[in-house]
Amino acid sequence: METLYSDMDNSSCDYSFTNTDDEDSRSSHTASPASSCGKPPASPADGLQETTAELQQKKRRRGRAKNQGTVHVVKKNRRVKANDRERSRMHNLNDALDSLRSVLPAFPDETKLTKIETLRFAHNYIWALSETIRIADQRQGTKSRDAPLLLPGLSCIGEAPSPRGNSCSWASSGSSSSSPSYCTSDPDSPAAIDDFGYLKTDVYRYHNFVPSIF
DNA sequence: TAGGCCATCTGGTCCT
DNA sequence: AGGACCAGATGGCCTA
Numbered sequence: 001m002e003t004l005y006s007d008m009d010n011s012s013c014d015y016s017f018t019n020t021d022d023e024d025s026r027s028s029h030t031a032s033p034a035s036s037c038g039k040p041p042a043s044p045a046d047g048l049q050e051t052t053a054e055l056q057q058k059k060r061r062r063g064r065a066k067n068q069g070t071v072h073v074v075k076k077n078r079r080v081k082a083n084d085r086e087r088s089r090m091h092n093l094n095d096a097l098d099s100l101r102s103v104l105p106a107f108p109d110e111t112k113l114t115k116i117e118t119l120r121f122a123h124n125y126i127w128a129l130s131e132t133i134r135i136a137d138q139r140q141g142t143k144s145r146d147a148p149l150l151l152p153g154l155s156c157i158g159e160a161p162s163p164r165g166n167s168c169s170w171a172s173s174g175s176s177s178s179s180p181s182y183c184t185s186d187p188d189s190p191a192a193i194d195d196f197g198y199l200k201t202d203v204y205r206y207h208n209f210v211p212s213i214f
Numbered sequence: 215t216a217g218g219c220c221a222t223c224t225g226g227t228c229c230t
Numbered sequence: 231a232g233g234a235c236c237a238g239a240t241g242g243c244c245t246a
Contacts, residue, residue, distance in 0.1 A: 078232085083223060085233070090221075114219065220243085229234075 101118050104125055113121060 079224080082225095082233080086224085086235090087222070089234075094221090116219095216246095218243105218245085221241095223240080224238085225236105226238105227234100227236080230232090 097115055097118055100122055101113055104113070104118070104121055
């Protein structure tokens with residue numbers, strides 16, 4: 001017979017801060033969540049010396065808090081374990097996204113790309129690199145090898161992807177933002193190429209590197 | 215204060 | 231049966 005429960009026991013206790021009522025959900029972000037895990041609560045002094053890892057963990061403890069009323073007929077342990085797996089799965093996914101961000105060129109304002117921006121940017125960055133290779137191959141048949149391989153306006157293209165933090169000379173309009181307006185041209189579309197076989201300068205602007213691909 | 219982004223929980227479905 | 235994956239729901243944080 002399946003057990004009935006209305007609360008989580010935090011047996012996993014790593015990042016979870018499931019609560020039994022709204023009051024707990026309100027206080028969970030101010031009180032040390034670790035206290036519910038049997039760990040000593042952080043002192044105010046400790047709070048001043050929070051490590052980045054702790055801050056990251058605290059940040060990860062956000063989220064769905066109201067558990068009351070969602071009394072489900074499931075096996076408690078199975079659910080807790082499933083939550084732990086799901087949490088770590090999402091952490092792995094986020095780590096992979098961070099790795100992807102780290103190999104994408106950095107922008108002057110160091111604005112962290114959102115998840116969707118990261119995916120779109122990566123998609124177009126790969127496309128731009130592919131175009132660079134393609135154009136270089138075309139030139140190889142007609143011109144000397146001394147011809148610059150770098151596409152105009154994007155000095156990082158043609159080199160190994162530089163880690164974020166290494167500044168790249170983007171032909172940026174300086175209007176990068178966390179919510180860029182996307183260009184309408186699809187990366188697969190040759191419309192982005194001008195008559196001379198060069199990618200139009202605007203293509204290299206940040207906004208245009210994060211076009212809608214959906 | 216509204217909207218965007220995010221983390222987490224949750225139940226369903228698919229796969230091994 | 232149990233784990234992986236997915237999408238919806240929920241609520242916190244941040245910014246314009």
